[in-house]
Amino acid sequence: MIELAHLQILSAGLFAIGTYGVLARRSAVLILMSIELMLNAVNINLVGYAAFVDFDEATRSFGQVLVIFVITIAAAELALAIAIILRLYRNRSTVNVDEIDLMKW
């Protein structure tokens, strides 16, 4: 039987993996994918709370609406980030964040 705790653990785990990815990956695209993982962890968390906690109807549907907003904004953010990274690639021929070091300190 799946309970709230399972979803919370899944979500927290996914969030932690995403955070690790953001900190450890070298490629800008992989960092973006890790951020997507974090956002999906948020979605699982929201859906889990909405489904299992004893909320009234309005609060419950608010959680689910929140998920749709998060998905939409995440998609927009991703599109924007890819566009900017693409420009970077055109100018510098690399998306490795270690080599993007014109500015330091």
Place this chain on the structure above:
Amino acid sequence: MNNNFLLLMPEFLVTGLAFLVLTADFFLRGDRKNFLPYLAVLGLIGALTFTLIDQWDRVDHLYEGLILIDGYALFFKAFFLVLGVIVVLSSVEYVKRNLDNPGEYYGILIFTIVGMMLMAASGELLTAYISLELLSFGLYVLVSFDRYGAKSNEAGTKYILLGAFSSALMLYGISQVYGLLGTTRFDGIAEALSATPDISPGVLVGLVLIIAGLGFKVASVPFHMWAPDAYEGAPIPVTAYLAVGSKAAAFALVLRFFVEALMPAVGDWQMIIVIMAALTMTVGNLVALAQSNLKRLLAYSSIGHVGYLLMGVAALAAVGDDGRVQLQLSHLASNGLMLHLVAYGVTNMAVFLGIAVVYNATGKDDIANLAGLSRRAPFLSAVMAVSFFSLAGLPIFAGFVSKFYLFNAVALQGLLWLAGLAIFTSLISLYYYLNVVRQIYIEDAPDPTPISMPKLTVGVMGVLFLAIIFLGVYPVPLMEAIQHASDALMSSESPIGLSQGLR
């Protein structure tokens, strides 16, 4: 449920203006595009007039408290619209010379103003988050607007990666708050927090993540790493906008969030904010000492100023001896915070406008590049010197009054050591500001040709110059407006009748 959509009229107007600018750009050819910024300015002034007339003394809310219309929101809406006018006017020359696609530039700039206005008005976490993203998305594009400039791309990439990361952190916090408190409305959060004396660890994690996300947006240490790069790489007017606009909007949100939602839990977050403030002003001002690029110097100086502003947040309330939340001094702190935002904003706009003029003439933005500027452009040099004095907090300039008020509020709240640290770091900052002034006035110019400025730039600069002095000498009118905004924020008759439970 009756929603008076006319309450959103200012936002509608500004959004319409953004589309109008984008459409006009489509139909105008060649030199005619120079007309776009004036269209934007006229529109913004129109929207400002409408907002002031329509929402003066109006207290209301929309969508059951998701969007709040009150004096506090009005103050910031007016501030952002005025700021928008100044940014557009100071962009004219720079955009004409250095950037393609002026239509998109001004259009996106105006969209971000909508985001900022909504941030000041939101009374709920999801609304706040969406308006924050509306602001941030525009800024990501503006920062990387110089498409062929390697620095601009680099700045944009760093900004969007860290910005997306921080919004993920903040969203996880929001989901925790939603799940464990059952609401994301500020008044609901305050109610739930004051109902239980001990906050559960889950909620605490959520709140800390939200604070971390907001910390990224205001660029406070330890979440400041994106700021210097984004500031240095962005086109100069955008840097000014980042330094003033996005910071003011984030603080408008932070102030409302902390006052209306987190006040009952002040014992839990005050120490976090105090530590963040102390670190932010120390690191910002110390690292600024080592900079040779002017924009980067100002980036670190703005991080230092974020430290002072965070100090104002920390001083919002205290836990008394009887364990109850004390709010007597909240007014002082929030007044000080808003005053410093305005004074810092006006001053910074003047500095960046000066940098843009020098950049237009020489193509460089290093400190060494300012050498002998006083012989090349006396008026420009005077304005920049006054602005740097104001940033450092020397008397008779705006920065002195606001710092004095803010530090005083912090000291009265009992955080004397923090106020002391702030004064000490201000002294450090005086060193690197004066270093720039020394370049301007004492060093010899390698190339003594005078720098000519367009009339428009001279005019904007003159207005900012007068504003810096006026605010420093006679801040009473502004203080009254700010007091009004603070009252609206803290009064128990705020739109959805909150915080009665507190006192």
